[in-house]
Amino acid sequence: MKIKAGLERIPGGMMVVPLLLAATLNTFAPNxxxxxxxxxxxxxxxxxxxxAxxxxxxxxxxxxxxxxVSLGKGATLLATKWIVGAAVxxxxxxxxxxxxxxxxxxxxxxxxxxxxxxxxxFVALVGQxxxxxxxxxxxxxALNDGPFLTMVALSIFGAMGFVNGMFSVQSFIAVLLPILVGMVLGNLDEDMRTFLDNGSAMLIPFFAFALGMGIDFGAIVEGGLTGILLGVLTVFVTGTAGYFLFKALGWNPIVGAAEGSTAGNAVATPAAIAAANASFAAYAELATVQVAASTVTTAILLPLYVAFLVKRLEKKGYQFKQGNITKVSG
Known part of the structure; x- marks a missing residue:
């Protein structure tokens, strides 16, 4: 039975199939x-x-x-996501x-x-x-985790001022540390770099499944059509903006598109903002269910959109091999 070959025939299959399988399981048989x-x-x-x-x-x-180069790409992704999201x-x-x-x-x-x-x-899509x-x-x-950048946008709009304690330096370092440990090991020992390289691709379907176990399709129902609309806007507006910006800079455009999602931790942002400024309290509950629906919608839609973009590039003569994109024909 050719399970691996079957998954690889599906664009993004190593990530999409385990995630959707787990989400279905979590929705209908959560325990x-x-x-x-x-x-x-x-x-x-x-x-x-x-x-990690x-x-x-x-x-x-x-x-x-x-x-x-990595820092430049990360800064570009972060800025694009925030500017486009804040503009909308x-x-x-x-x-x-x-x-x-x-x-x-x-x-x-x-x-x-x-x-x-x-x-x-993002890690799953870019890993593939x-x-x-x-x-x-x-x-x-990691800088766009939590309500910090949302508050920056609101502050600029004059809707509210900055509130202390919304961004944790410790949390940012906690995300960065595994990368730094790996970087030290790989630069000290070429054999360790080769050894650890084997783990990257292997881990994708496993953490994709675990991510899926945090998705409940019921959130889409609760958030209604407006929550789905928010997810669609997130994928096609922020993801497409990242795609074309990366393409213009001569980088892999799929990496730019891979930012077009909403994280689960964003569900807590409206309540955090309302706690900081009571003028938002009237909209906190509605916003919470809409963000939750967007989280689920983007988790399903973004991999499909990325798969579409990959197929589009392949038809134009590009190919993806060992993490690099190259043009192989006219």
């Missing part, structure tokens, strides 16, 4: 794998640990001579109706969903279609 011990630790709660190990393996492939949020505020909503969306939900990104999803330097760009993307 099936929540039986404790090794089973639950691996298949349900293992996403963070497996992603993936980042360590990825860090080992970083040559210090090329690390500046500003449009939402400018054209909101008398009920304070734009297309049924709470503007705070728009900013929270579109300026934040799912790091696990990106280079070692592309994967290392994740080291900067």
């Amino acid at each position: 099936l794998l929540r039986i404790g011990n090794f089973t639950e630790a691996l298949f349900v709660n293992g996403a963070s640990t497996l992603i 190990l993936f980042l360590l393996c990825t860090g080992a492939q970083i040559n210090l001579k090329s690390f500046g 949020g500003l449009i939402a505020y400018m054209f909101a109706g008398s009920d304070g909503l734009w297309l049924g969306l709470a503007p705070i939900a728009v900013i929270a969903a579109m300026t934040n990104s799912n790091g696990g999803l 279609y990106g280079s070692k330097e592309d994967r290392a760009a994740y080291s900067l993307l």
Whole structure:
């Protein structure tokens, strides 16, 4: 039975299939794998640990001579995601109706969903279609976790001032450390770099499954069509912006598109903002369910959109091989 070959025939299959399988299982039989011990630790709660190990393996492939490229790509991704998300949020505020909503969306939900990104999803997609330097760009993307960048946008719009304690330096370092450990090991010993390189691809389907066990399709129902709309906007607006910017800079455009998602931790952002400024309290509950629906929608839609973009590039004569994109024909 050719399981691996079958998965590889599906664009992004090593990530998409395990994620959707787990999401379906979590929606209809959520307690099936929540039986404790090794089973639950691996298949349900293992996403963070497996992603950390993936980042360590990825860090080992970083040559210090090329690390500046990774930082440049990470900064570009971070800035693009925030600028585009904040711009759409500003449009939402400018054209909101008398009920304070734009297309049924709470503007705070728009900013929270579109300026934040799912790091696990990014790592999985770039792990399949990106280079070692592309994967290392994740080291900067931890900055868009949580409500900090949402608050920056709101502050600029004059909606509220800065509030202390919304960004944790410790959390950022905690994300960065596995990459740094891997980078030290790989630069000290070429054999360690080769040894750890084998772990990168192998880990993708396992942490994709664990990510899927955190997705409940019921969130789409609860968030309604407006939450789905928010997810669609996040994928096609921020993802497409990243795609074309990376293409213009001569980088792998798929890496730019891979940022077009909403992270699960963004669900807590509206409540955090409302706690800091009571003027947002009236919209916090609606915004929370809309962001939750966007999280699920982008987790399903973004891999499919990336697969479409990959096929489009392949038809134009590009090929993806060993993490690099090259043009092989006219």
